[in-house]
Amino acid sequence: EKITLSVIKADVGGFVGHSAMHGDLIEEANRRLESAQGRGLIVDFHVTSCGDDLQLIMTHHKKPDNQEIHQLAWDTFKACTDVARKLKLYGAGQDLLADAFSGNVRGMGPGLAEMEFVERTSEPIIIFMADKTSAGAWNLPLYKIFADPFNTAGLVIAPTMHDGFRYEVHDVKGAKRIFFDTPQELYDLLVFIGATGRYLVKAVYARDGEIAAVSSTERLALIAGKYVGKDDPVCVVRSQGKFPAVGEVLEPFTMPHVVEGWMRGSHHGPLMPVPLRHATPSRFDGPPRVIALGFQLAGGRLIGPRDMFDDPGFDEARRLSNTLANHMRSHGPFEPHRLPMDEMEYTTLPQVMDRLKDRWEPLTKK
Ligand code: 13P
Ligand code: 13P
Ligand code: MG
Ligand code: MG
Ligand code: MG
Known part of the structure; x- marks a missing residue:
């Protein structure tokens, strides 16, 4: 059986300025992905950050470019943007260039690297x-x-x-x-x-x-x-x-x-x-x-x-x-x-x- 590894990332707010990530965003992303794991949508995940960018690392059986996985990433970035807005972090929602999700995060601002293999x-x-x-x-x-x-x-x-x-x-x-x-x-x-x-x-x-x-x-x-x-x-x-x-x-x-x-x-x-x-x-x-x-x-x-x-x-x-x-x-x-x-x-x-x-x-x- 093949497994897919998806890494999807976005800057949805920096702390302080563009220099790093606020812990509350990591927490929110963890909550969202944990719930997706509970539903069986993803097998496993790890949330991390590099500077002001939030990375969602996920494994699943849905193949690259999957609508449900991309929706999960988009909704997670949106939820984290809300957290960033409340804290008035810098550039809240910075990389979310589209108003609404339309099936695939490609071309909407987030960056993604996905691969499927045995x-x-x-x-x-x-x-x-x-x-x-x-x-x-x-x-x-x-x-x-x-x-x-x-x-x-x-x-x-x-x-x-x-x-x-x-x-x-x-x-x-x-x-x-x-x-x-x-x-x-x-x-x-x-x-x-x-x-x-x-x-x-x-x-x-x-x-x-x-x-x-x-x-x-x-x-x-x-x-x-x-x-x-x-x-x-x-x-x-x-x-x-x-x-x-x-x-x-x-x-x-x-x-x-x-x-x-x-x-x-x-x-x-x-x-x-x-x-x-x-x-x-x-x-x-x-x-x-x-x-x-x-x-x-x-x-x-x-x-x-x-x-x-x-x-x-x-x-x-x-x-x-x-x-x-x-x-x-x-x-x-x-x-x-x-x-x-x-x-x-x-x-x-x-x-x-x-x-x-x-x-x-x-x-x-x-
Ligand atoms: P980011 O793309 O990391 O937000 O950097 C923007 C910037 O202008 C740094 O000076
Ligand atoms: P080890 O003997 O530590 O396993 O190293 C093997 C190796 O090929 C390192 O490049
Ligand atoms: Mg950037
Ligand atoms: Mg930034
Ligand atoms: Mg950045």
């Missing part, structure tokens, strides 16, 4: 969750995990992985997708996924077609057509056996790659891997954070979590993140700390530019 004898899963960054943040780590032999020793050593993986890449501006087989098509893959604002790794598959990883690719700015905070995406990765080992899945985050997000969603900065207790981006509303929760599945039960970045092995990455953060910050309002103009379209900057439009004088040849 649970193996042992099924280690890592769930990555980020705050103060955009959906493109997973492209580089997903490349390293499944296609870079300098990161993943198993690509060379393990007969189960030596044939490589298949990437599903979405063009979120053109609403189309393409598949690449690695290692054969590595260079073709990189042509696209190096452009993290437009081409997103949606999923990775083993060569036998089994799902290995799935990420949330919802881009809030494209849905809303204006600035509504950052996507703050999630990504689920299966591990061990014919998939990369747990340590190979975590290894890319020792290099704090530069992502977009941070203050007002308008800046580049390093993605800092942190334990859950440090997923509270405060410095200049950042720097961007990523947490990794590990679970073993057992008949759909979520055994865990383990807080995978709570390891001194990631201390140097955190230190380097702070060094890079200082350097980026010292650029102030200058690029490349500030995002390029075409990305600033989705911020409030165009309104300021608009006020100055009549002051421009043409440059005429004498």
Whole structure:
């Protein structure tokens, strides 16, 4: 029998500002999901947060894109929004862009990563969750995990992985997708996924077609057509056996790659891997954070979590993140700390530019 793992997330109010989560929202979400578990709709669940984003991790037998599961997530976010409104938390209901639920949360603001599979004898899963960054943040780590032999020793050593993986890449501006087989098509893959604002790794598959990883690719700015905070995406990765080992899945985050997000969603900065207790981006509303929760599945039960970045092995990455953060910050309002103009379209900057439009004088040849 197949099990579905659904991770659905939204920012429905920050405490304080955009920096973290209020405990009452976690409590409300727990109450809702507990009741759904009691009704038999879901097998198990875990509620957590990264910064000001609330994540609902659920297992069930209803398959991805299921209306009842999505309704449960939507209603839970709505109920948590009510709690946030009562406490006047910041940006209550921020990511709920639609007035009413219409069958599927896709395109309504929440981010989602869902996968269905037959649970193996042992099924280690890592769930990555980020705050103060955009959906493109997973492209580089997903490349390293499944296609870079300098990161993943198993690509060379393990007969189960030596044939490589298949990437599903979405063009979120053109609403189309393409598949690449690695290692054969590595260079073709990189042509696209190096452009993290437009081409997103949606999923990775083993060569036998089994799902290995799935990420949330919802881009809030494209849905809303204006600035509504950052996507703050999630990504689920299966591990061990014919998939990369747990340590190979975590290894890319020792290099704090530069992502977009941070203050007002308008800046580049390093993605800092942190334990859950440090997923509270405060410095200049950042720097961007990523947490990794590990679970073993057992008949759909979520055994865990383990807080995978709570390891001194990631201390140097955190230190380097702070060094890079200082350097980026010292650029102030200058690029490349500030995002390029075409990305600033989705911020409030165009309104300021608009006020100055009549002051421009043409440059005429004498
Ligand atoms: P252990 O001997 O600790 O089980 O380690 C096995 C391994 O392959 C680690 O990558
Ligand atoms: P969030 O997307 O996490 O709400 O961030 C918004 C923001 O503007 C931070 O400065
Ligand atoms: Mg927020
Ligand atoms: Mg957020
Ligand atoms: Mg956000």
